[in-house]
Amino acid sequence: MKALTFHGPETLRVESVPDPVVEAPTDVLVRVELTAICGSDLHVYHGREVGQDPGTTMGHEFLGEIVEVGSAVSSFAAGDVVVSPFSTSCGACFFCERGLTARCESGAVYGWVSDGVGLQGAQAEYVRVPLADSTLVRAPADLPRELVLLAGDVLSTGWFCAESGGVGPGCTVAVLGCGPVGLMAVLAARELGAERVLAIDSIPERLALAERFGAVSVDFSAVDPLEFVRAETAGRGADVVLEVVGSPVATRLAADIARVGGTISAAGVHTEATFAFSPVEAYDKNLTYTAGRCSARRYVERVLEVVRERRVDLGELVSHRLPLAEGVRGYEVFDRKLEGCTKVLLAP
Ligand SMILES: NC(=O)c1ccc[n+]([C@@H]2O[C@H](COP(=O)([O-])OP(=O)(O)OC[C@H]3O[C@@H](n4cnc5c(N)ncnc54)[C@H](O)[C@@H]3O)[C@@H](O)[C@H]2O)c1
Ligand SMILES: [Zn+2]
Ligand SMILES: [Zn+2]
Numbered sequence: 001m002k003a004l005t006f007h008g009p010e011t012l013r014v015e016s017v018p019d020p021v022v023e024a025p026t027d028v029l030v031r032v033e034l035t036a037i038c039g040s041d042l043h044v045y046h047g048r049e050v051g052q053d054p055g056t057t058m059g060h061e062f063l064g065e066i067v068e069v070g071s072a073v074s075s076f077a078a079g080d081v082v083v084s085p086f087s088t089s090c091g092a093c094f095f096c097e098r099g100l101t102a103r104c105e106s107g108a109v110y111g112w113v114s115d116g117v118g119l120q121g122a123q124a125e126y127v128r129v130p131l132a133d134s135t136l137v138r139a140p141a142d143l144p145r146e147l148v149l150l151a152g153d154v155l156s157t158g159w160f161c162a163e164s165g166g167v168g169p170g171c172t173v174a175v176l177g178c179g180p181v182g183l184m185a186v187l188a189a190r191e192l193g194a195e196r197v198l199a200i201d202s203i204p205e206r207l208a209l210a211e212r213f214g215a216v217s218v219d220f221s222a223v224d225p226l227e228f229v230r231a232e233t234a235g236r237g238a239d240v241v242l243e244v245v246g247s248p249v250a251t252r253l254a255a256d257i258a259r260v261g262g263t264i265s266a267a268g269v270h271t272e273a274t275f276a277f278s279p280v281e282a283y284d285k286n287l288t289y290t291a292g293r294c295s296a297r298r299y300v301e302r303v304l305e306v307v308r309e310r311r312v313d314l315g316e317l318v319s320h321r322l323p324l325a326e327g328v329r330g331y332e333v334f335d336r337k338l339e340g341c342t343k344v345l346l347a348p
Helices: 037-047 145-151 154-164 180-191 206-211 224-232 248-257 278-286 300-308 324-336
Strands: 002-006 010-017 028-037 061-069 081-084 112-114 117-119 126-129 172-176 196-201 216-219 239-244 258-266 286-293 318-322 346-347
Touching: 002 112, 002 324, 028 145, 037 248, 061 126, 061 145, 061 154, 081 145, 117 180, 117 206, 145 154, 145 224, 145 300, 154 180, 154 239, 154 258, 154 278, 154 300, 172 180, 172 224, 172 248, 180 196, 180 206, 180 239, 196 224, 206 216, 224 248, 239 318, 248 258, 248 278, 324 346
Parallel strands: 172 196, 172 239, 196 216, 239 258, 258 286, 318 346
Antiparallel strands: 002 010, 028 061, 028 126, 028 346, 061 081, 112 117
C-alpha cells in the first residue's frame, strides 16, 4: 500500500510499504478514507520530538471503513465506518478506569514507532487498530465525515483543554495559538460559557476564524498581547489561559497573562526539559498549571453530539483537501501556513 513515511527531520516520502495485517485477535484493519495532518505531526517532522524510527508511517487522525476484524472483536464488523481517537486504549486498566485513556497501560499513539516499538500511523491506505472494541467509535451516518474526523483529535483536544482549565460562565479566557486545536478550544470555551475569549496568534486567516468562532482576535505581531489582555481585564490578566502552541515562548506568555489565582491549561505538546516560568512566579501568582495528552476516547461521542445539535459551526476550519500522494506538500503548506492553510485533510 501507499503510506506517508518519516525519514528524518523534514524528510517525508509517499512510498510503498507492506500492508498491515491483523496481528492480535482484538485488532481490526481500517481502509482510511480521510486522514489529517496535525500540529503534533509537526513536532516529529521538525525533529523536536526525537526517536521516531525511519520508515514509520505518520499520522494519527483518521476515519475509514473496517475491512477485517480479529476473532475477539465483538462491537464492530467489516463495513462499519469508524473514527478513532488518536491513541488506542483498553478501557479497563487503572488509567482507563479513571478516564485517562491517553495513558492506557496497553495503549499507543498512532504514527509513533521508536526502536521498533509502537504503532504505525494512519496517513496511509490502511491502518491497523489494536484494542478496537474499546478504542473505535462508529461514525454517525447523519454527520459530514470531515466533521466526524475532527472529533478524533482537534475537537476533543480543544474541549479537554478548556475543561481542564476550569472554563465556566463569566470567565475571561485567553487562547494562545489559533491552529486547529486552538480554534476548537475557542469553540469549547464559548460552549462552556466563557464571557470573553481573547484569541492570540499572528496568522490572519486563523485570527479571522477565531472571530467567527466567537473570540476577540489579538494579532501578537501588531499588538502586545500582555498589554491587550491587561487592558481587557482591569489590569488583572485572564482567568484561564489555554496554551495551544507547545513552545517555551508560549508558556512564558501564558504565565504573564494569567491573573493572580488563574489557571494555565496547556494542550501544546512540549519537548523542552525546563519550565519557562519559575516556582517563585507560580507561588507569587497562586497559579494552577495543568497539561498533558488528551484522553480523546472520553470526548469523541460528546463532541459529536455538540456538532450534531449544531451548537457549534466548524465552518471553514479545513482549508486543504489533498490526495495522499500530495501529502509531502500538505506538510509544507500546513507547517509554513501557506495558501491560507488552517487544516489539511488527505484522502488515500
Ligand atoms: N495535548 C494533546 O493531546 C494534543 C493533541 C493535539 C495537538 N496538540 C498540540 O497542540 C498544539 C497545536 O496544534 P495545532 O494542530 O493547532 O498546531 P498548529 O501548529 O497549526 O498551531 C499552532 C499555532 O500557534 C501559533 N503560535 C506560534 N507561536 C505562538 C505564540 N508565541 N503565541 C501565540 N500563538 C503562537 C501559530 O501561528 C499557529 O497558528 C501543538 O503543540 C500540538 O502538538 C496536543
Ligand atoms: Zn493530533
Ligand atoms: Zn487501558
